[in-house]
Amino acid sequence: MTNDNDVTEAVADSTTDKDKKTELNNKKNSSEPTENIRVTLPYKPKGEMFAVAETFQGGSRLQLICEDGKRRMGRIPGKLRRRMWVRENDLLIVVPWSFQDSKADVKFRYTPTQTSNLKRNGKIPEILDIY
Numbered sequence: 001m002t003n004d005n006d007v008t009e010a011v012a013d014s015t016t017d018k019d020k021k022t023e024l025n026n027k028k029n030s031s032e033p034t035e036n037i038r039v040t041l042p043y044k045p046k047g048e049m050f051a052v053a054e055t056f057q058g059g060s061r062l063q064l065i066c067e068d069g070k071r072r073m074g075r076i077p078g079k080l081r082r083r084m085w086v087r088e089n090d091l092l093i094v095v096p097w098s099f100q101d102s103k104a105d106v107k108f109r110y111t112p113t114q115t116s117n118l119k120r121n122g123k124i125p126e127i128l129d130i131y
Contacts, residue, residue, distance in 0.1 A: 039114045041123065042093050048107060051094040052128050053086050062086065064094060064104060067125045072096060072104045084109050089130065091115045 042048035051064040051074065060081050064074040074094055076084055086092065086109055093108040118124050
């Protein structure tokens with residue numbers, strides 16, 4: 001009789017394993033969009049802020065509209081110059097220079113998908129709300 005009990009327990013365990021596998025497959029194959037898209041946000045204690053690329057001046061320099069309402073001359077540092085391709089109306093993270101407030105360095109560029117997610121979540125300030 002102990003053999004029959006072992007067999008029934010094994011059968012019960014195998015059915016639960018199958019149920020778990022189908023649940024996992026359903027979660028993987030579901031067409032629901034996930035909202036867990038992680039993006040970097042400006043780190044305010046270091047002075048980082050959102051900005052929008054307005055026009056290009058040439059030589060990796062561009063005109064920015066920052067979230068504090070000021071227009072600044074932005075610069076893409078040499079380390080990021082070939083890696084970061086910025087277009088007009090791109091959302092950026094910039095750091096204003098401490099000794100010359102009219103200029104800033106570009107730290108990060110958001111993709112259009114990331115920008116739309118930030119807008120939907122209300123992270124972009126009203127002054128930069130051009131999307």
